[in-house]
Amino acid sequence: MATFEITKTKKSRLNEINWNDLKFGIYFSDHMFISDYRNGKWDGGRIVPYSAMDVDPAMCTLHYAQSIFEGLKAFRSVKGGANIFRPDMNAKRLNNSARMLCIPEFDENLLIEAMVELVKLDYDFIPKVRGQSLYIRPFIYGTGSFLGVTASETYRLAIITSPVASYYPEGLKPVKILVSTEYVRAVKGGLGMCKAAANYAASLKAGFEAHKKGFSQVLWLDGISRKYIDEVGAMNIMFVIGDELITPSLERGAILPGITRMSVLQLAREWGMKVSEREISIDEVVESYKNGTLKEVFGTGTAAVISPVGLLHYKGMDMVINNNEIGPVAQKFYDTITGLQYGEIEDTRNWILRIEIS
Ligand SMILES: Cc1ncc(COP(=O)(O)O)c(C=O)c1O
Secondary structure (H helix, E strand, O other), rough: OOOEEEEEEEEOOHHHHHOOOOOOOOOOOOEEEEEEEEEEOOOEEEEEEOOOOOOOOOOOOHHHEEEEEEEEEEEOOOOOOOOEEEEHHHHHHHHHHHHHHOOOOOOOOHHHHHHHHHHHHHHHHOOOOOOOEEEEEEEEEOEEEOOOEEEEEEEEEEEEEEEEEOOOOOOOOOEEEEEOOOOOOOEEEEEEOOOOOHHHHHHHHHHHHHHOOOOOOEEEEEOOOOEEEEEEEEEEEEOOOEEEEEEEOOOOOOOOHHHHHHHHHHHHHOOEEEEEEEEOOOOHHHHHHOOOOOOEEEEEEEEEEEEEEEEEEEOOEEEEEEHOOOHHHHHHHHHHHHHHOOOOOOOOOOOOEEOOOO
């Protein structure tokens, strides 16, 4: 039994969904969870029908971006019911982001309970096709109405859910990535390691210009020396050079600690691969490309799980990776993680939160 009140919708939005053309983030399920922070504490929350929320023109978040979010997915399990992938990690990361933006932390167990109730209630919104899922978006924003750069005294946490298409309807498709030499996303000491809305605003112009040139995303270099690799727009990045799996370390503090990244690294270590979390410069990548040791490049993230990079463009140079095909390492991570998510592979690591539907 949920610890909070649930008000069910009187009119479902289920019929409005075009299941043959879901795309990402355009349809929303019937219900949302809301909790408010006032007088120094969060209330117990409630589930209500999905609807617009009031916004005061002076609401501080509109002006000063005191806003954070998370993204995770629920999958229709082959065993019936639903699976959520590592929600405890998202709950923890939400609170890490909260601390950096002076937002009060939210009870992680309550957040997970709320996500479970939403998935149960809107189970019919989880697509039936393998590769598709119900995206879960928790977010917190300051609700104070004032002008002035200071933390809000009131907040709202909300969770909405959205049925989403498979990232790759025709199987894993390598993407073209532009290494940004003009713009930076984050610097040490900034918000790079948080899922802060402001980071995504900072990435829009570079992303827009990259799209215009035919690239799907931008690979960011570190904001200070512009030498070391940070991450991609909404993914962490990994390189297979020789027999070593290399990914930028989190130590510099400008990279989002991805949950897919963490899972891939754990699997790689379990499988006995040589794994390095370290600084890797773009020069090292170019060098390994030239001497033929660069075997695979792929992104890791909730949206696509694994996204093979077929082409990296840096300073006028096109580096075509693995003949623009998915490599064996990327494929193995993809098969294993999606197998766990859809319940086809037994979960021996406690990564899956199972939701039984009666
Ligand atoms: C900037 C950024 N880096 C990396 C990731 C990958 O993180 P995760 O694997 O937790 O989805 C994301 C997506 O959430 C992201 O937005």
